[in-house]
């Protein structure tokens with residue numbers, strides 16, 4: 001007799017593709033069911049690359065998802081809405097009047113059979129949110145966390161941004177990270193300056209260098225990889241502490257202070 005057990009629920013297989021745009025942006029396309037022609041786009045900073053993509057693959061736009069107010073993330077929304085009057089999911093902010101479904105920290109919504117969890121990640125900008133798909137272990141985090149780095153801190157304190165990054169670092173190790181820019185190689189150059197002896201980082205750098213030599217995308221990353229190689233998640237490590245001390249003369253008392261000091265050093269670091 002077969003042992004009785006609860007059958008694990010099967011979640012849809014989601015297809016994720018990137019639309020490269022501008023110098024180094026990615027607009028992410030989420031296709032919840034590859035057998036259907038409806039897709040969602042995250043942070044369309046321009047309409048034309050999205051329209052070209054939809055046309056080329058014979059797809060329809062079903063919704064727009066916005067992480068934060070910067071123009072390279074929202075610049076295409078108006079033109080897309082003219083052709084596709086869809087819902088726009090995003091934070092409540094004056095600068096993003098196109099949002100029709102306001103999202104706050106810990107909100108959840110279901111779209112195309114997918115359950116999205118909202119994680120507020122203020123710091124790069126105050127209203128910044130990330131879209132997390134727990135069943136698929138996917139994270140769309142805009143400019144909050146990058147592969148090997150993080151966004152600049154435009155709004156709020158270092159403490160607030162550090163806490164935001166800690167929320168993302170606490171997600172399951174396997175979570176795939178779809179951030180909005182191809183900054184990985186230059187981020188890892190800085191990371192190597194911070195932690196030259198980090199073996200995981202050395203390996204990652206060589207791998208990313210090869211990918212970029214062939215103009216290939218370096219994303220998605222994973223939470224585990226970031227915890228091992230991203231200096232902004234490793235502010236408490238000895239290497240980072242030594243680096244901060246030697247470059248700023250500071251001896252940060254807390255992880256948040258160390259993060260703030262490291263972010264400030266990176267801001268004036270040659271790309």
Ligand SMILES: [Zn+2]
Pocket residue numbers: 068070124143151
């Ligand atoms: Zn931004």
